[in-house]
Amino acid sequence: MFYWRWLSDLIQGPKTTRFPGHPDPDVIIRGENHRVGEEGRDAGPIRRAMAVRHLDAGSCNGCESELQLLSGPDYDFSRFGFSFTPSPRHADIMVVTGVVTESMAEVMQHVFQAMPSPKRVVALGQCAIDGHVFAGAPGVLGSVQNILPVTVEITGCPPTPGDILRGLLEAVEAYPFEQGESANERQVLG
Amino acid sequence: MTEEIWTNQDSDQWVARILQRRQEGVVLVLLTQGPDETLWGLGRQPGSSEYEWWGIAHPRQVPRPAAMGIGEWIHMQEELSAHGDTSLTWVPSLRTERVVRGKGIFTYPLGPVHADVSESLRYDLSVMGDEIVHLTLRHGWKPRHIARLCRGKPVMKALELVERMTATSSFAHQWAFMMAVENAQGRVMDKGVRIYRSVALEMERLASHLGDLAILASSTGLVVAQMDYLHLKEEILRWNNRLFGDRYLRGALGNNRIQVDTRAAPEIIQVGEEAQRITNGLLKTPSFLDRLVGAGRIPKSTVEFVAPVGPVGRACGCKTDVRAVWDYGIYDDISFSIPTSESGDAYARFLVKAREISASINIVRRLLPVVPRDAHPLTHHSRKAEGTGVGVGMVEAARGMLAYAVWLDSSGEHVRHLAVATPSARNWHVVPPAMANGNILQDFPIIDASFLLSVSGWDQ
Numbered sequence: 001m002f003y004w005r006w007l008s009d010l011i012q013g014p015k016t017t018r019f020p021g022h023p024d025p026d027v028i029i030r031g032e033n034h035r036v037g038e039e040g041r042d043a044g045p046i047r048r049a050m051a052v053r054h055l056d057a058g059s060c061n062g063c064e065s066e067l068q069l070l071s072g073p074d075y076d077f078s079r080f081g082f083s084f085t086p087s088p089r090h091a092d093i094m095v096v097t098g099v100v101t102e103s104m105a106e107v108m109q110h111v112f113q114a115m116p117s118p119k120r121v122v123a124l125g126q127c128a129i130d131g132h133v134f135a136g137a138p139g140v141l142g143s144v145q146n147i148l149p150v151t152v153e154i155t156g157c158p159p160t161p162g163d164i165l166r167g168l169l170e171a172v173e174a175y176p177f178e179q180g181e182s183a184n185e186r187q188v189l190g
Numbered sequence: 191m192t193e194e195i196w197t198n199q200d201s202d203q204w205v206a207r208i209l210q211r212r213q214e215g216v217v218l219v220l221l222t223q224g225p226d227e228t229l230w231g232l233g234r235q236p237g238s239s240e241y242e243w244w245g246i247a248h249p250r251q252v253p254r255p256a257a258m259g260i261g262e263w264i265h266m267q268e269e270l271s272a273h274g275d276t277s278l279t280w281v282p283s284l285r286t287e288r289v290v291r292g293k294g295i296f297t298y299p300l301g302p303v304h305a306d307v308s309e310s311l312r313y314d315l316s317v318m319g320d321e322i323v324h325l326t327l328r329h330g331w332k333p334r335h336i337a338r339l340c341r342g343k344p345v346m347k348a349l350e351l352v353e354r355m356t357a358t359s360s361f362a363h364q365w366a367f368m369m370a371v372e373n374a375q376g377r378v379m380d381k382g383v384r385i386y387r388s389v390a391l392e393m394e395r396l397a398s399h400l401g402d403l404a405i406l407a408s409s410t411g412l413v414v415a416q417m418d419y420l421h422l423k424e425e426i427l428r429w430n431n432r433l434f435g436d437r438y439l440r441g442a443l444g445n446n447r448i449q450v451d452t453r454a455a456p457e458i459i460q461v462g463e464e465a466q467r468i469t470n471g472l473l474k475t476p477s478f479l480d481r482l483v484g485a486g487r488i489p490k491s492t493v494e495f496v497a498p499v500g501p502v503g504r505a506c507g508c509k510t511d512v513r514a515v516w517d518y519g520i521y522d523d524i525s526f527s528i529p530t531s532e533s534g535d536a537y538a539r540f541l542v543k544a545r546e547i548s549a550s551i552n553i554v555r556r557l558l559p560v561v562p563r564d565a566h567p568l569t570h571h572s573r574k575a576e577g578t579g580v581g582v583g584m585v586e587a588a589r590g591m592l593a594y595a596v597w598l599d600s601s602g603e604h605v606r607h608l609a610v611a612t613p614s615a616r617n618w619h620v621v622p623p624a625m626a627n628g629n630i631l632q633d634f635p636i637i638d639a640s641f642l643l644s645v646s647g648w649d650q
Contacts, residue, residue: 062357
């Protein structure tokens, strides 16, 4: 039984996409990601095997639904060394979703302070970038960037797992892929 | 639909009138806040499709609504339980008599930020040794005031806000809102539109339920089942994108156009078969069943008082399914199964959701080939009738009954007022009593995953 599955996997190929190294027609990429700040760079480059801390600052649970799929077999972000962590003390990247309400802004700062350096902040989804359709609602601040130094903004409502994967790799300077060393490694080597 | 507004009357009079209506057999199906702080009720004669509106002026003194338990005004029911004609009592969890204290009690403050990926909600979990003796939920971390933002907006602008209330029920929100608007404008959609919407709604239910079961499998440490369910959820989301143009069906109601793809029906059926295979595997896994059976049982008194809706309600004997009681979509023309269970524990919720996946696959299988293929601009498919400016829309979303009441301005194109009753806003109230019902701390993630209600639908 085991060998049969193993053989059929060899013939049919695995479920996991080869994106972003190779294009995949099934993976939808819609958004344009923006690298925003250079903050955090002075604390040194950030390497692979990154622990991700997710924080919901007022989302509609669409970004959460897509984030959960990253650990699934189709996208499998652990290929690139990413994992979700239950503690901010272990976190390298904070992923913020949602419109940033006043009560969550304070919580967000606590989480950021609890994370060790070097660290990155990723604003996930249009709500976290500028509040999207909720900009100007009572108690809605509307942008992560006004509160924390954001490294990468991933646009989309919600961004697709393909967008998120690319954005996370950009946040650790591992994307776009280059021949040989990554930009990150070259910086270390001078 | 008849409309009757009782204002400028003594509260005693309309209390008497509601009681009289109830004696006549009218069921109060929805109680919601209208403009100018009035309270509105929606009643229905059993066995009839006619609904009647009541506008009520003093929202604080209303008799307890019907046993059918639809609506979201639970805090009002709390007040009423003190002097209503009911034997039920309900003490809000934040009141002093419900707070547990004493030597040996330890309270875990969990949240608002959790491990893994989840929404912001604070759980104050009081334990005595291993046993959970009390749970207090603190919500309100992420209100976006959607109903308030919609006021004064054109209908299509309000639709953009409404579809972002809960992404995993995005289409249900669009449909319930539009149903209320069409109801207020006096428009009736033709059959093709209703088939299209029914297919979209069932596809959304599939994606939501598959995601829920994945999280439940992961909470019991069964990663293979979790990954299999996640793969199937991704398959459905990809089909949503191919057929309707968006993974979460954003804007699908306005587009009203389905992409023709002959591979769709067989592949979606295959997803259903795969899901059945995984579920069967779990049903043969003792380590899975041991954790679920008997965990998080909802106490009878809570069921009676809160009357939970959706899969949570159907798993504890409340057989409420909007598809069966409210005439929308084309559910009247096709037969479909409504799985139910009486036991009210985590296992029952798992079973109900797993069977609903099969039921939804069946509906999609039958309806997908008959969805009208050509493009349908929405406005051409309506029959103008006399509109009253106030309308109601109800659909069975993935998590249960979702109701919208919309008041339009005189032009009929702008939203004057909007009231929403989401299933999560109602069902979250059964979680604390179910959690503190003889369970131990290690059951917490499993019970939590067996409910999987949305916080964004509660905070709105």
